[in-house]
Amino acid sequence: MNGNQSATDLTTVLAGDHRELDRLCTELELGQGSPENRKDLADHLIAELVRHSVAEEPYLDGDGDLAEADRLMRQLEGAGPQETRFERLLGGLIRAVRRHVREEGPAAVREIGRTCSADRQAELGREVLETREAAPTLPHPDLADRVPQADQLWPGPGFVDRARAALRAPASG
Template structure:
């Protein structure tokens, strides 16, 4: 969830995790594993998107030429992906519709990632001082801890409303996840065991 470094390093690490989820989902045919991986990917994508909308895009609006239109496009990309993630929640992971929707999500998200990494992030690095980028990284990491974990198309995507609404919805989502076991799986247990052995 949190990787460290400035906002660009943090978000790029998130991108790597999401790409890994797509690869793992592609490699498995077991329905329960596909659902578990899709849920984990959704959790990470939603947290990442909310944190970007809370802190990255306001900085883009303020510091980049044409920042408003850039941020608006990025938010539109998020809305498209979030709608697809919402569809995915109700699909049978062994069915063709799940695979088709997952492919659409993958295309949408990978295009968005490429645009950010090739265009937005370099422009932001040129426009903003290093200290500000590190401060944004801290804010993004903090935001991801309280952000929603489920897609909620229609909630506000710009400050200040997204900061107020997002935390409350995030709390409800995390309680639902805890009660249902959503986002947990075998690899979580092995990672926990690895951490305890290392301690």
């Protein structure tokens, strides 16, 4: 990183995501809290990972750790915290996230730094942050008529797809 990068530069945003994902994994690995609290924390990890994935996926090959994490997130969103598979799936998700944070993610950040000008990195970073800011208020088109807007990004079955759709929708304003 050079000294001219801003906090909104895409490489800075993604590196910050990696630190937050790593922190959430550490918190989950400590194994503290009730099953319901762990489920809430797992849902938070999933939400952060989806936000991160949407921003970083264009710079990855599609078959790596984020793809594995996506598969596990989809299985985990249907698992209750009391089910035996919950901890098994969560452990797999944490391992995939850790691999991404240590290997795949930094390689993507390096590739962005190598292939994008500083101006383009700043532009992409601003776009990612604007999209993230707008996403919670964007209704998923399949849910708009059936689910109150406040519940459309609530964790649960379909959460990964709803969050991705909201993050990929164009930011308004």
